[in-house]
Amino acid sequence: MIYILLSISCSVTVAVLLKLAKRYNIHVLQAVMWNYMTAIILSYIFFRPELQEITAVPSVLTIAIGVLLPAILLIFAASVRNIGIVKSDIAQRLSLFIPIMASLYVFGENFSGLKVAGLIVGFTAIILTLYRQSTVKADTGSYIYPILVFIGFGVIDVMFKKLALDKSIPYTSSLMVIFCISFVIAAMILGYIVLVKKKKVELINFICGVVLGCFNFGNILFYMKAHRAMASNPSTVFAASNMGVIILGSIVGIILFKEKVSKLNYIGISMALAAILLITLSQKYAV
Template identity: 70%
Template structure:
């Protein structure tokens, strides 16, 4: 369970760092670019990928993931700044419904009543968590970000599952290739802002990006180690990770950043936990 706990802490820390970026005038785009450089270096240290296979990876899928990751990271950052850690983390964790729906409609998986109940409760939770009675037009528009986080992480999860299906290529090598494409994409976006918008590349953004990359990578590393250590109980890892991030993220957001959460939002958080638990139980019963 220590790996799960460490992965939860790293995941929430990433959200906290993105939340603090605006306060300390950190350029998120630059930090995201250096974040992927850190991920690439750490992949060499911990995964020791087979470099000969990188050149023969399924390029369309790798490129698509490589493009989506930095773009979604920027959207995630905007969501954390606009509506806070609590609601962004929940949107991210509830994105699990998209790969579940993909399993139903794309892969023909049979759904139990428990899983269907979990999906229904989950969609109600999304609405209640993001609900706000009186919101200006600007505030209403800001809720586009968690919706994009929800859709984006769900799609990325499906794509990563597709990448993992290819047993002829080591998954660690594929992950390194994805990080490499993401770094190049972020570098191109940054070059555009530097050349045309005259933004300066600052050392502080490099330092923050490396720190961000370390926590982002460790989140993945500890999550993988948790699955290896508890290979007979994947549903336990899945449930503990998702519920742990929602709980810790909510506590940090409410106590540390004084994020406003209404009674209806609290009901949404409780329903989100219930939905994840129902889906996890349905998976456990299916084994």
């Protein structure tokens, strides 16, 4: 569980940095591009992958993840602009449904009674924790964005699990290739914005991107390590990570950003904690 806790901490830190980016007018796409460059450098420093391994890695799975990572971030940003952060966040969290179904039907995991109970409590917790009165009005067509957020985040989770199970090539080499692909995609999009829309590349965005990259690297690395350490229980990693982010993210939001939390939200946070306990217990007891 230590890898899950470390992944949760890094994930929430990334979310906090992105939230602060808006406050201080940081250009998110520029920061994201430098974030992937930082992840590439860290991958090389810590993993020292062989050139032969890196050139042998590119596959349909690694290429798909590399393209989807920056793409889903831009889709999420578009969703926030069109229908608001509340509904977009709900779509992201409910995407847990996709990897949970994959755990059952793709990875062949057996669900105990405790685990099923934990998942039911967990999905209820997601809805209650993220419930807010949204003031953002949106056209019917705008709801394509949260649908894409729901599908995108869910599919990426499943892809990372499949990558973690691949024993033929070190996953550290796969991660470096994924970061390289994501960097190229982000650089291409940024190039269009700089050349066509005349947006300046600024040093502050580079600095923020380096900091963001350190924690994003940690988030993905520990998430992969958790899946490898708990290979027979992917739903535990999917659910515990999601619930943990909700709990820690809510606490940080209340303390640092003075976010208003309703009674329903507090009940949701408590239920998320209960869900993690049930899912953790299901590792030891089959009911």
